[in-house]
Amino acid sequence: MATDQIDGVSHDLVLLLTSEDRDFLVRNNGDQVKVESLKGKKIWLYFSASWCGPCRQFTPKLVEVYDEFSSKGDFEIIFVSRDKGDQLFNEYFSKMPWLAIPFSDSDKRDHLKKLFKVRGIPSLAMLDESGKVLSSDGVQIIKEYGVEGHPFTAEKIKELKEKEETAKKEQSLRSILVSQSRDYVISADGRKVSFTGAALYPNILDTVDLTSMSLNLVFIVSS
Structure with missing residues (x-):
């Protein structure tokens, strides 16, 4: 995992992704793509490896996001392999629809790992688009928000986090236990029981903040 010490740092895209004898990236079919053609796009650097279980679990989630938005042409993902051999690299890369640093350029791959403190x-x-690091914690962002995070700008991520915090603060006992179409709970024997608390203490249910306290709820049904 990268640290947030690199967030906010800007990089020149060409210097970042090319080397002295290479000015291109590769696709899994062998096609070469000039780094220059990526200028003006958001770039995600994906550090991963075939031997890593969490990586194999996360890659399909990332593919889902990529497939959803890659046609817009405003961002690209670049695979930076941490595999130990080119055969493992090729097998794993074959499942990815994006670009990669050539496996043969181990110096650049190692440099990026150190630069981004992976x-x-x-x-x-x-x-x-300018090469500024928006977040070094993209894995968590994708896990939490998926496609809802688009366009994955700092403003959008901030907005999503604020909405999440607001939802937690506004969560009440009423919102958890009743709905517009149901104001009852089910007893142990399967009977519908009117939610007494909602009838006797409606104001209490609207003000209970479950984020700051722990409640034990007991429903007593008279025979």
């Missing part, structure tokens, strides 16, 4: 994988660094 100490564990999977790791996803999100850069904006």
Whole structure:
């Protein structure tokens, strides 16, 4: 996992992704794509490996996001392999629809790992169109928000986090136990029982904040 110490740092895309004798990235079919053609796009650097279980679980989630938005042409993912051999790299990369640093360029792959302070994988660094690192915790962002995080700008992520916090604060006992179409609970023997608390203490249910206290709920049904 990368650390947040790199967030906010800007990079020149060409210098970041090319090397002295290479100015291209590769697709899993062998096609080469010039790094220059990626200017003006958001770039995500995906550090992953075939031997990593969490990586294999996360990659399909990332593919889902990529498939949803890649046609817009505003971002690209670049695989930075941590595999130990080119055969393992090729097998794993064959499942990815995006670009990669050629496996043969181990110096660049190692350099990116150090530059982005990657100490564990999977790791996803999100850069904006100018090369500025928006987040070094892209894996968690994708896990939490998936496609809802688009366009994955700092403003959008902030908005989603604020909505999440607001929802937690506004959560009440009423919102958990009753709905517009149901104001009862089910007893142990399967009977519908009117939610007494809602009838006797409606104001209490609307003000209980479950994020700050723990409640034990007991429903007593008279025989």
